[in-house]
Amino acid sequence: MRLTLDVDSEIPIYQQIRDQVVAAIAAGELSAETPLPSTRQLGADLAINFHTVNKAYDLLRREGFIRVNRKSGAVVRRDRASGPPDPGVADAWQERLRILLAEAVAHGLTAEEVHERSTRVLDSFTPAEGKTP
Amino acid sequence: MNLASLTLLLASTGTATAVWWTVPALSRPTLPFGVAVPEGRVADPAIAHARGRYSRTVIASGVAVTALAFPLVLLLGEAVALTAATLVLVAVGLAAYLAAGRAVREAKRAGDWYGGAKQAVTADLSFRTDPVRVPWLALAPAAAIAAATVVVGFAVPLPETLPGLQGLDLDGGERVATGFWTAWNPVVAQGAVTLVTALCLAGVVRVRPEIDAARPAGTARRYRVYLRSVCLLGGFIAACVNLTLLGVALRLWEIAPASPVTTALVFAPLVAIAIAHIRFELKVGTGGHRLPAAPGEADEDTGLLQRDDDRHWHLGGFVYLNRDDPAVFVHQRAGGAQWTINLGSPGGRLAGLVIAAITVAASATAALDALGVLDLPSTARF
Numbered sequence: 001m002r003l004t005l006d007v008d009s010e011i012p013i014y015q016q017i018r019d020q021v022v023a024a025i026a027a028g029e030l031s032a033e034t035p036l037p038s039t040r041q042l043g044a045d046l047a048i049n050f051h052t053v054n055k056a057y058d059l060l061r062r063e064g065f066i067r068v069n070r071k072s073g074a075v076v077r078r079d080r081a082s083g084p085p086d087p088g089v090a091d092a093w094q095e096r097l098r099i100l101l102a103e104a105v106a107h108g109l110t111a112e113e114v115h116e117r118s119t120r121v122l123d124s125f126t127p128a129e130g131k132t133p
Numbered sequence: 134m135n136l137a138s139l140t141l142l143l144a145s146t147g148t149a150t151a152v153w154w155t156v157p158a159l160s161r162p163t164l165p166f167g168v169a170v171p172e173g174r175v176a177d178p179a180i181a182h183a184r185g186r187y188s189r190t191v192i193a194s195g196v197a198v199t200a201l202a203f204p205l206v207l208l209l210g211e212a213v214a215l216t217a218a219t220l221v222l223v224a225v226g227l228a229a230y231l232a233a234g235r236a237v238r239e240a241k242r243a244g245d246w247y248g249g250a251k252q253a254v255t256a257d258l259s260f261r262t263d264p265v266r267v268p269w270l271a272l273a274p275a276a277a278i279a280a281a282t283v284v285v286g287f288a289v290p291l292p293e294t295l296p297g298l299q300g301l302d303l304d305g306g307e308r309v310a311t312g313f314w315t316a317w318n319p320v321v322a323q324g325a326v327t328l329v330t331a332l333c334l335a336g337v338v339r340v341r342p343e344i345d346a347a348r349p350a351g352t353a354r355r356y357r358v359y360l361r362s363v364c365l366l367g368g369f370i371a372a373c374v375n376l377t378l379l380g381v382a383l384r385l386w387e388i389a390p391a392s393p394v395t396t397a398l399v400f401a402p403l404v405a406i407a408i409a410h411i412r413f414e415l416k417v418g419t420g421g422h423r424l425p426a427a428p429g430e431a432d433e434d435t436g437l438l439q440r441d442d443d444r445h446w447h448l449g450g451f452v453y454l455n456r457d458d459p460a461v462f463v464h465q466r467a468g469g470a471q472w473t474i475n476l477g478s479p480g481g482r483l484a485g486l487v488i489a490a491i492t493v494a495a496s497a498t499a500a501l502d503a504l505g506v507l508d509l510p511s512t513a514r515f
Contacts, residue, residue: 002349004255007440037261044460045256045341047442 001029005046013048017056022065025079026125032082036066036074064089080125137301138211142202145219150195153226157184157233159414159469160450161422163345166234167450167466169441171246172347179240187233194225227449230467234449253346253437257353260342265360267334271368272327278375279323282382291316292387303384303399304391319382323375330371334364340462340472343420346437351430355421362417363470369409373402414469445477452476 001024005016024030036042039057043050057074060066064086067077085093104114157166162175166183174180198218205214241247295315297306309315338360345352380399383389389399417423445455450466456477461484465473474488475481501507 001258002255002344002353003258004253004346004349004435004437006437007252007254035262037258040459041261042256042258044458045261046254047341047455047458047460048254049457050459 003042003046005048013052014055014059017042017053018059018063021056021060022063023125025065025076028079028125030076030079032076032079034076035072036076038073138206141211142206142215142218143199145215146195146199146202146222149219149222149226150191153191153222153230154188154195156230156468157187159419160467161419163439164450164466166230166237167446167448168234168237168241169439169443169466170237170241171250171438174241174244174246177240177244179244180237183233183236183240186236187229190229191226194229195222198222198225230449238443247438247441250438251436252440253435254440255344255346255349257342257344257349259353260356265338265357267331267338267364268361268368269331271365272331272334272371273368275323275327275330275368275371275375278372278379279320279327282320282323282375282379285379285388286317286320286382286386289386289388295385296387296391298381298385301393301396302391303381303396316385319378319385323378326371326374326378330367334367336462337363337367337472340464341460343464346439347435348430348433349435351426351433352420354427354430355424357421358424359417359419359421359470362413362421366409366413370406373406373409376402417470419464419470 003017003020005013009016011019021030021036030036036057037045039050039053042053046053057066057068061068061074065077066074068074101114109117160167163170163172165175165180166187170177170180198221202214202218205217208214209217291311293311294308295311296304296308298304299306314321342356343352344356377399380389380395380402384391384395384399389395415423442455445458446453446466451473453463453465453473454476458475459478460475461478461480462472463475465471474484476485498507498509502509
């Protein structure tokens with residue numbers, strides 16, 4: 001997996017790291033039990049303060065995507081093959097989706113267009129045949 | 134002035150001139166004179182002009198200083214003239230290099246080369262989850278040569294006194310009594326060379342990979358090849374140094390005859406190191422930038438530009454200081470495959486302080502010796 005940070009973006013660095021790790025899990029680039037680099041190592045590889053990486057990992061941990069322990073470091077906790085989501089996750093996600101859909105409707109996107117775009121994005125997360133993580 | 138003095142003078146000034154002349158040629162094309170430039174600007178006339186001016190200055194100063202050093206040898210002696218000539222060339226080369234860097238930076242600023250570009254930085258996590266391992270077998274020849282030296286040392290009876298290893302035939306100087314430190318120091322040095330090389334290689338594979346945000350897949354592949362090549366080169370260098378030390382041991386133990394031919398054979402592996410290093414820089418280059426592109430890699434373009442981090446680099450790309458960067462060692466911008474310390478990190482600051490303390494102590498000791506306050510043992514000379 002490659003992690004690219006847009007240094008001029010308005011999105012905070014820790015949020016960019018969090019988003020790309022989530023997208024990589026969804027796309028199958030990171031599978032369950034895959035170790036992530038230590039905060040210090042990833043900070044050094046991106047030339048950013050390791051507290052920023054810490055913040056991203058903490059967010060990912062609280063959201064249930066990774067687990068962090070002293071011995072094994074940060075490890076991907078689950079992926080699409082790990083079964084149904086934890087209780088409450090779907091509802092919380094739907095709350096956030098509500099805002100996204102509200103933006104689409106407010107901007108005049110039709111229901112068909114919203115469905116079509118959502119399907120396209122979902123399809124992009126389906127691992128291609130023979131694709132290695 | 135004898136032949137040895139003349140050779141030493143020409144070798145010193147020639148080396149200083151050649152090193153400065155090659156530094157810009159060895160640097161990555163996107164980092165001319167330590168200044169980051171976008172890939173599309175590497176052929177900019179301002180950079181070509183700065184290169185030409187720099188090369189002319191370095192060569193002219195090399196010729197001029199060497200010519201002036203000859204009368205200086207007769208007036209002030211060989212040691213003073215040689216040191217002065219080399220220091221002047223180092224200073225002039227650095228000044229020319231910094232001036233060229235300023236010219237490129239000025240052109241970059243005036244032309245707004247990064248204007249409107251989306252700057253980014255990329256990390257390839259595979260270097261951490263599937264790191265390049267040091268091929269420890271590459272150090273086997275160096276270890277085998279050291280082991281062979283030990284076997285020879287035990288198999289052959291050592292003389293009661295050992296030669297001083299001075300002069301062109303390595304036989305001059307005062308003879309010393311045979312003891313552990315006098316007889317076995319080449320073997321101790323071989324062990325140290327092998328161990329230090331192993332530690333350096335273990336560190337090198339952990340340094341931040343040089344991934345270009347514009348071409349992350351291609352640069353990551355090349356960087357892996359580069360790391361493996363660095364490890365093989367490191368093993369070769371250690372083997373050659375140990376081979377030279379084996380030759381020194383054979384001469385010290387008076388197994389090899391004293392003659393200029395023996396001396397040439399003893400130091401021949403060091404020439405092989407220079408050739409291998411030059412070949413590495415020409416074929417692979419820092420980060421593997423000279424390696425040929427794999428099929429499809431030439432078209433790779435993410436539309437991003439590698440972040441311009443000039444503000445963290447000082448002294449023409451030799452010194453790096455970034456407090457937000459936790460990396461202790463990073464690839465140096467100037468020259469070929471070299472690494473430098475991040476003086477902004479806590480570990481780097483400590484290492485910088487230690488190096489500064491050693492430099493100050495060595496300079497002060499040499500100055501006190503020159504003034505006659507201290508009486509240091511004289512250095513063996515050819």
